[in-house]
Amino acid sequence: MLKKAAVILGAAVLLTACTANKPKTEESSKQLSKMNTGDYQEKLRTDVSSPPAGKNDYFFWGKVALAETKKKYNSDQVKDYTYDGRTVNQDGSVIDSFNFNVMKNGTKHIVxxxxxHEPDSRKVTDIMFEEQG
Structure with a gap:
């Protein structure tokens, strides 16, 4: 019983020593405060508030592609789509591509x-549809 009490007492002393807080100096408090509210938060605020380049374009051209695909195919047959990517041509024009799941005669096809389009003016030059199966 005495051994058990000594082990418990030793563990308590060790735990107290490990968790004891050192008194903070004014200088260490200032450094901690600066670290918590300084450059890191400014960078985080900037990264969160500004969307990645082209993000708004992706949404805009996705809506255009959806509307045009629904025009060409029965709108009830167009189920969902994925963004296939962007190609920038040498003349500066851009091609945004989307893969649509279209039900045709009871079978799923990918279109x-x-x-x-011109990225600055958002002028559409051409819209192409390719049935892939």
């Missing part, structure tokens, strides 16, 4: 809709 690739590509929109050729």
């Amino acid at each position: 690739k809709t590509s929109i050729l």
Whole structure:
């Protein structure tokens, strides 16, 4: 019983020593405060508030591609889509491509809709549809 009490007492002393807080100096408090509210938060605030380049374009051209695909195919048959990517041509024009799941005669087909446009003016030059199966 005495051994058990000594082990418990020793564990308590060790735990107290490990968790004892050192008194903070004014200088260490200032450094900690600066670290918590300084450059890191400014960078975080900037990263969170500014969307990645082209993010708004992706949404805009996705809506255009969806509307045009629904026009070409029965709108009830167009189920969902994925973004296939962006190609920038040498002349500066851009092609945004989307893969749509389209039900045709009871069978699912993939239609690739590509929109050729001018990125600055958002002028559509061409819309291409390619049935992939």
